[in-house]
Amino acid sequence: MEQTHSVTAEETVNTPGRMPLNAGDTGYGSVAGPGLTGSVGASESAPLLIPVGDGEPIQRWEPMSKEELEVAAGGPGWRRVRCYLVLLFWLAWVAMLATSIAIIVMSPRPVATELKWWQKSLFYQLQPDLFTDKRSEGSEGINAVSEQIPYLQSLGIGALILEGLFDKGPSHPNLTASDGKVGTLPQIQRLVAESNKAGLKVVLDFCKVDHSGNQDEAGNADKLSNLSATTDHELRFWLQQGVAGFAICDTDAAYSEKTLMEWRGVFKEFSSEGEERIVVVKQTSGALPPLNNATLVDVVVRSILPPSNHRLSAQEVADAIEKHLQTKEEDIWPSWTVGGNASPDLKKLLLVLMMTLPGSPAVQYDEDLDNRQNLSMKVGSSPGENNTSVSHTDKEKERRLAVALFTSLSHSRAREEALLYGSFTFLPFNSSTNASSSDYSPAAPPPPPVLAYLRSWGCVHFLILLNVGPEPHALEPTWAPRLPKAGVFMTSTGMDRLGTTALDSVTLRPHEAIVIKLFETGSYS
Structure with missing residues (x-):
């Protein structure tokens, strides 16, 4: 009886001398060997080596429903929290806005004082006879001043104080006529008209002019009455010409309450808003004589340096400046001028001081600010003088620096509130x-x-x-x-x-x- 022996696939593979099953043109499995061909579909054993499933399901994106969103956001309670946060944001914003407005309203801030025209102006004191120069070409005296009006205005000057136009003798002068040395009455009228047209005020200097005239021993009252009427007529004459005011000294007979009250009565007839007529008092002593009514005087011109026949030392100048800086000014609007005799080295320093102090600066005529000086220098030099040419070049450079400094100060003072009415x-x-x-x-x-x-x-x-x-x-x-x-x-x-x-x-x-x-x-x- 013959016994049968079954050979497994593992024995077939591991037993030498045995031929593998299904060895033929088609390789065993899903991967073909070298020189062989085959496929998964051509092999009966393919499903045994590579299981083939049904495949993963494809996930499609779909929006969340309202219920799902509420669950993800925390439900209805989270909605209330968001509403409270939005409300809290707007309440905080409104509170910050209200606090800012309250701080701005309650915080102290400077109040601008409305200034009159003379409180904002830069006064320029000049004598027309200084323009009478035989070396120069062109007009002289009053006509020369008229020609310089546009130039003076470009420097930032707001008002002219014309000095030396009238006699200062003991007899009562005729204030409606000039002495003829610097110009005739029509020329003065033309100067006033052109200045007003250019926006430049004109103040006539009556300082040290005798308004009382000679009196006999008995003191003729009728004569005094006629003199008062004459002065009234003269004031009206110049006010009609457009003069902005008059300058007197504190030692003049006109510096009295009675006279100034009469002048004020005349001024009211010619004054309007923005065109007020003023009285300028030049202080010649250490203290201004008091007046019971301070409103009779608009501007007081004070000297920074004391009067002196000798040139003041640096220490004397410093003491005079410090004295004025530490002294509180009176209610009358001050105007500053240099006055005393100082070193040329301190000339520009004193100009800076005048331009930056509270009040209106009153600058004296300066030849460095005269644009006619170029012409005078050219006339006085010859082409062959090298030294003279060099000195003239230095003089012109110095003049340009002086004009630049003056213009810078005047324009800064005109546009800066701190220099106009700021605290000191x-x-x-x-x-x-x-x-x-x-x-x-x-x-x-x-x-x-x-x-x-x-x-x-x-x-x-x-x-x-x-x-x-x-x-x-x-x-x-x-x-x-x-x-x-x-x-x-x-x-x-x-x-x-x-x-x-x-x-x-x-x-x-x-x-x-x-x-x-x-x-x-x-x-x-």
């Missing part, structure tokens, strides 16, 4: 001198101090530094700690300081004045 604060100054200590002996007086003050309006401050002495000064780091630390140069006597600067790095040159504009952050502007 005198600053005690501490400085370090850059000069060697060996330059001073123990017996020698100390150098004049540097003077400083502020003109402030809101958060804008103008710092004015004046070095009257002949030595340079540097600012101490601890000086004025409450001031802003930096600013921008507005102008200087040398017209060579530009751009921003830190106060700690400022060093003043000898006889130099500097104007720096400071900004205080975080304050009302």
